[in-house]
Amino acid sequence: MNRAPLSLPRPWRWRGVLSAALLALFYVLPWLRWNGRQALLLDLTARRFDLFGWTLWPDDVGVLLGLLAVLAVSLALLTHLAGRVWCGHGCPQTLWMRAFDGIARALARWLPARVAGPATRLSWLLLSLWTGITFVGLFSPIQDLLGAATHAGWTGGELFWVLFYSAATYGNAGFLREQVCRSLCPFARLQPLLTDPHTPRMLYDARRGEPRGPRPPALGGVLGRGRGLLDAVTAQDYVFRAAHPLLAGPMPTFSADRLGDCLDCAACVSACPMQLDIRHGPQADCLACGACLEACAQQQHRAGFGPGLVRYCSPQRMAGQARHWWRPRTTALASLLLALLACGAWRLS
Numbered sequence: 001m002n003r004a005p006l007s008l009p010r011p012w013r014w015r016g017v018l019s020a021a022l023l024a025l026f027y028v029l030p031w032l033r034w035n036g037r038q039a040l041l042l043d044l045t046a047r048r049f050d051l052f053g054w055t056l057w058p059d060d061v062g063v064l065l066g067l068l069a070v071l072a073v074s075l076a077l078l079t080h081l082a083g084r085v086w087c088g089h090g091c092p093q094t095l096w097m098r099a100f101d102g103i104a105r106a107l108a109r110w111l112p113a114r115v116a117g118p119a120t121r122l123s124w125l126l127l128s129l130w131t132g133i134t135f136v137g138l139f140s141p142i143q144d145l146l147g148a149a150t151h152a153g154w155t156g157g158e159l160f161w162v163l164f165y166s167a168a169t170y171g172n173a174g175f176l177r178e179q180v181c182r183s184l185c186p187f188a189r190l191q192p193l194l195t196d197p198h199t200p201r202m203l204y205d206a207r208r209g210e211p212r213g214p215r216p217p218a219l220g221g222v223l224g225r226g227r228g229l230l231d232a233v234t235a236q237d238y239v240f241r242a243a244h245p246l247l248a249g250p251m252p253t254f255s256a257d258r259l260g261d262c263l264d265c266a267a268c269v270s271a272c273p274m275q276l277d278i279r280h281g282p283q284a285d286c287l288a289c290g291a292c293l294e295a296c297a298q299q300q301h302r303a304g305f306g307p308g309l310v311r312y313c314s315p316q317r318m319a320g321q322a323r324h325w326w327r328p329r330t331t332a333l334a335s336l337l338l339a340l341l342a343c344g345a346w347r348l349s
């Protein structure tokens with residue numbers, strides 16, 4: 001059967017490219033030069049911070065703290081307005097987990113199974129070591145660091161920090177993985193303070209998807225075949241029954257023409273790095289990474305249904321209500337950001 005090429009919403013189609021670009025930026029950063037010096041260098045021994053031609057000295061520590069405060073409040077405002085885009089696309093934990101997964105997938109495809117496992121672990125180890133060297137290269141001139149590795153040898157401090165960051169990379173991305181987001185990350189704990197029902201998040205459209213189940217091929221989507229959307233209460237009842245079969249009792253049996261658009265294929269669950277089932281409703285651990293959206297869009301496309309069964313939108317929009325861009329928390333965070341910027345401008349003038 002001929003189908004149009006799979007069309008994903010634009011931000012999600014480029015998420016792999018964005019991850020690769022951010023990782024490349026990290027590995028390139030210590031090698032950039034500015035006026036003959038390393039462009040970005042927090043040189044603790046010399047007590048100077050070079051930032052693309054701008055040099056901060058110990059008595060500029062207030063400027064550095066102000067810069068960090070501006071970045072923190074900007075991140076809070078971004079999360080409030082756009083959801084967990086940082087967690088899903090910019091956070092180092094997400095980027096390195098995605099890189100490790102990409103390596104494992106590629107080697108599993110190219111190598112025989114008995115070789116792929118050890119080759120994956122060796123590749124992870126080498127990437128972690130290079131990450132450790134790159135990170136320490138932001139604090140100790142990277143050319144000297146690499147020169148010392150081949151000639152004089154590293155100091156005890158350099159060796160310790162390179163090994164420490166290598167082990168942290170391997171441990172976080174290859175071993176602890178989603179537990180870092182779930183149990184260790186303090187930013188994840190702040191989400192309820194930053195978001196409200198107008199903040200976008202990854203959502204499953206239960207009115208369209210329920211009742212879920214496999215169906216004969218060529219049965220159209222609910223909108224195409226005229227079944228339409230369920231009312232919200234019935235849809236949530238089916239979601240609850242599917243999520244808690246022991247509590248709610250068995251699901252009724254539905255004829256094929258009463259089924260919703262969810263094929264119950266579990267592709268969204270398999271794709272999720274946090275091992276969540278997005279169909280259970282909004283979840284605090286969801287990183288908004290878009291993996292379930294892409295997996296579901298592919299399944300829906302293969303079935304000949306339209307996209308959007310899993311989509312990134314606010315609960316208000318999903319319920320058909322208007323979205324309010326400006327809310328009390330927007331005012332508070334935007335005012336704080338403006339105040340910090342004004343203080344910075346005054347201090348630097």
Ligand code: SF4
Nearest residue numbers: 272286287289290292
């Ligand atoms: S449910 Fe899982 S796959 Fe979907 S956006 Fe959230 S973390 Fe990513």
Ligand code: SF4
Nearest residue numbers: 262263265266268296
């Ligand atoms: S991938 Fe889509 S169709 Fe498949 S189970 Fe998940 S929500 Fe349903």
